[in-house]
Amino acid sequence: MPAAPKTRREILGGCLGLLAAEACGQGREQTGKSPSGTQPTGASRVVVAREPALRTGGSVDSKRLAALLDRAMQAFFNVDKPVEAWRKVVRPGEVVGLKVNCLAGKGASTHPILVEIICERLQEAGIRARDILIWDRLCDDLESAGFRIATGRDRIRVMGNDLLGYEDELSTFGSAGSLLAKALTRISDAVINLPVLKDHGIVGVTLALKNLFGAVHNPNKYHPNVGDPYVADVYMLPPIRQKVRLAICDAIDGQYEGGPSYMPQWSWPFNGLLVARDPVALDRIGWQIIEDERARRGMKPLREVGREPRWIRTAARHGIGTDDPNRIQRIEV
């Protein structure tokens, strides 16, 4: 039986969908050949960059971290210079929001030193300091992770949603109904998602997708049923999908158990960064890294302890990205 001709609405809807996907910069990658070999057709790329000698005297060496970030960005975008990579993410004149993850304080939050380097790179790519906003849910969380609150208009701002506020109108998708942070909706043109690599005692893991819980007023409502489908549904809220352009997961330290709080006994130095446009693919890879570490330590997989992050699959079903390992190109640099 021949397929029914498409209606005008369906054709227009499809076109709009393509435009939206392009604007989001998410889903399948079109960034050229992989430095490490052939890229599967339509695959999502995840760069896993590591530097065993990242630390000197126990603390992170900023120059080596900068070099690691540059290497990761160049590999992901297949370019020769870091600035070329950043110009594929942001344009001069845009306001760029850096969504950090600071709930756990020092030890299991986005490292300020990494954020500082990203801010330098953004400025090299033409973003003015005053057009960079580092944000998370609460000022207290930011401070406990080592950031200093800054509200001045002539420099990089660091502020929590408790200062910037939320929209008055609900945004909804599926199970999600939330007021979105103005940092996302009104201030940022583009958002760079800066999660951390860690276990989560309720929803399994917390990586790129879940970090956007920090953009809604009611994250406490989204933890039942191991976070499924809530994590995926929240990410589907239009401003999130439209504005988050890149995820750089701070995997300098990983935590394979006891999250989201910082538990040093379950933390290990991964000395790495994960970079992807596709948050689903990043989460799939990050989850695997955590599972590998759990296995290495003789711990049960998350599925066996009732914390398998099924919402990653749900996010893939929503079309946010891919969780199929055969369609994810993991690029180790």
Added chain:
Amino acid sequence: MGEALDRRTFLKAASTLPCMRALAADDARYVAEARFWEKLPHRKIKCKLCPRECVIDDRERGYCGVRENRGGVYYTLVHSRVCAANVDPIEKKPFFHVLPGTLSFSIATAGCNVNCKMCQNWDISQVRPEQVRSIYMPPREVAALARQNRCATVAYTYTEPVIFYEFMVDSAEAVRAAGVRNVVVTGGYITTEPLKELCKRVDAVKVDLKAFTEKFYREVVNGELKPVLQTLVTLRKLGMWTEIVYLVIPTLNDSDQEFRQLARWVKSELGPEVPLHFTRFHPQYLLKNLPPTPVKTLERAKAIADAEGLHYVYVGNVPGHPGENTFCPKCRRVLIEREGFFVRGMHLKQGRCPGCRHPIPGIWG
């Protein structure tokens, strides 16, 4: 280019930063150690206040959003933190068998332990306390304001009083000491031990029974039916005056079968004298796609519950409907005439029908 902070917002943020942050979650006036929780390893805690039994990491909050783990100790963030305070007719709660025609000093804090898609107060129930404007109103002031406003009762209502349990209990003691009664308007999603303690201090409880299927509770309420039914049974055993409200939502909980099962359960487990209010739904929050409940549906629900033998079945949110009135179950005489939230005629004599002297259950004086 994205919108930068406007001047007003910027100035506000810059100039009031310390002040705003003092008003945020850790304002010491509102923080008190919570009750009904247990310590778990690694600074985690388990909340035992409601059947959800949230396991909460350090620096995290429970599902309600108002109780926080701080270093392995659990705190309420909403003690004396009132985000809504009004003097309402008690019929608005609704209580139809508690001091008809009197006023009730009605208060709430932010937060809720469920997330009903039809919530009419979602802007205070589904937010964290620091996200709404609140005032400091300690228990003694609750009692004083109730008396000052000539209220016969204080109602803990609007959001979900279970989540501000400590404040409610402390206030109830102060209110009772001031000679004013306490009434609670709740979804009934609470564990048995705190419920029993609460009942020592309050006079009446209205339970929102949101449906009679687990499916509805799971999909629309984000909760469970069974613990709510357990709450109703416990209230009955404790002799607490209880009324039930059932919000009838088109297509979701409005079948004859569900009405009948509900009425039979109420009659067999609680008795025929428990008032049952079928109230009209209006599109709200996450259920804006459904129409308001047809009045005929409410009349059908009432007819089924009447036929099953319940004595006091009401129609609500339909001002002027005869189903708002109280009738004598024995001689069918009109005992209390109502229109909306107002009593138009009170014919009860000392809690009895003036015609046949049949006793009418409730709190009448």
